[in-house]
Amino acid sequence: MQLRPIDLAREHGLSTQAVRNYEEAGFLPPARRSPHGYRVYAPRHAAALRTFLALVPAHGHATAGAIMRAVNDDAVDEALRLVDGSHAQLAADRSTLEAVERAFRDLVPPRERESGATLIGPLAHRLGVRPATLRKWERAGLIAPRRDPRTGYRIYTSDDVRDALLAHQLRRGGHGLEQIAQVLEQVRASGGPEPLRAALREWRHRLTTRGLAMLAGASALDTYVSGHGT
Template identity: 80%
Template sequence: MGLRPVDLAREHGLSTQAVRNYEEAGILPPAERTPSGYRVYALRHAAALRAFLALAPAHGHATATAIMRAVNGDAVEEALRLIDGSHAQLAGDRRTLEEVERALHDLVPPSGPEPGTTFIGPLAHRLGVRPATLRTWERAGLVVPGRDPLTGYRVYTPADVRDAQLAHQLRRGGHGLEQIARVLERVRAAGGPEPLRATLREWRDRLTVRGRAMLAGAAALDAYLGCR
């Protein structure tokens, strides 16, 4: 069955130029040509386009392109390796989300009146870490206290103490300093742990959407592999 570029394009609301671009990028296998040079596609080309458009939301455009190029180059194992990498990334993101949620849950609320500022020694004692650890976190941008203008001592505000507690919880969960720094940026941008909880719910929803997109992408790719 011969298909024109417009036949493939119409199914997905694409332009015929987009279909030609996908072929040139290796996302679609090469089309047959008529004696006059017109492209003629087959059902497998339609399946390839469906597979790519299903894979892109799950893996991103670049990875989806690499997957299709690998399949069209008879390197199915490489395509599966790329898919495994995306699944591993999603699983890692899910673990990070769970650790952040757990760390927020385990934050110790202040007892008594609102705490004031504190210094590195008392804060290290409170967390059960060495002052050197707090200095390491400071160099990594996790918790950056101000300085007393007269003594030059580090002064930790209540927000700094909160961030140090959260960093401590995440470190105990095995997360790296760069990863923790990104989490704390989210906390500060949200205005504290409580507003962040809504952001975490949105984050979880995005992970669910991506997980389901991976299922759809896998089904479409399997259908394409079956008709090659």
């Protein structure tokens, strides 16, 4: 059965140029040419395109393309290594999300936090860390206390205390300072923990969607490798 680029394109709402681009990138096996130089595709090309498009939501465009290139080059082990990498990244992302969720649960609810400011000594005592640790977190951008203009002492507001508590919980979960700084930036950009809770729910939804897409992509890849591969 012979297929034209337009036949593959129409099935997925793509342009014929996109199909040609995917072939040139190695996402599809090389097409044979007609005596007049036109591309002639077969059912395995259609299967390759379906597989690539199924892999994209799970692995992203670049990794999905690399997986298809590996399969089309008979390098199935390399394709599986790339799949494993995506699964490992998803597991790491899920761990980070769960650590952040645990940290939020352990935070004192905003209405119960003291409204006054505190100094480095009392805050360090509350967290069970040394003042030097809080200064290190400050240098890393995790917390940003203001300075008393008269004494030069660090003054930690309730928001600073919140950030320090969250940083402390994430550090206990084994997360690095750079990663924690990114989470705290999200907290500040969201206006505090409460708006971020919605973002965390959306984050979990995205991870679940990606996990399900990996299942669909794995099924499509298995079918392609078994029946339409090289």
